[in-house]
Amino acid sequence: MSRLVEEREKLASLSPGGRPDRPIEVDSAAVVEVRVRALRCPQCEGEYRLEDHEAPGGGIRKVSVICRLCQVRRALWFRLGSLAPN
Numbered sequence: 001m002s003r004l005v006e007e008r009e010k011l012a013s014l015s016p017g018g019r020p021d022r023p024i025e026v027d028s029a030a031v032v033e034v035r036v037r038a039l040r041c042p043q044c045e046g047e048y049r050l051e052d053h054e055a056p057g058g059g060i061r062k063v064s065v066i067c068r069l070c071q072v073r074r075a076l077w078f079r080l081g082s083l084a085p086n
């Protein structure tokens with residue numbers, strides 16, 4: 001990876017949803033997909049395609065995505081709000 005790519009990946013991991021301890025807060029699981037569609041790849045501003053959806057517990061949702069343009073894979077983290085059953 002080039003230095004620029006590395007820097008951007010580092011930035012992505014620091015932004016909300018980039019790490020399990022920095023999840024994006026959502027009201028319900030139904031919103032997760034909407035939020036993913038609104039996000040853009042930090043490398044190329046491309047849209048994400050949803051690949052996989054995991055619920056490891058504690059209201060956490062791990063969404064595996066792949067960029068439609070540069071094909072970078074990345075995991076996005078969400079936490080369901082307190083109103084959600086779980």
Ligand SMILES: [Zn+2]
Nearest residue numbers: 041044067070
């Ligand atoms: Zn991309």
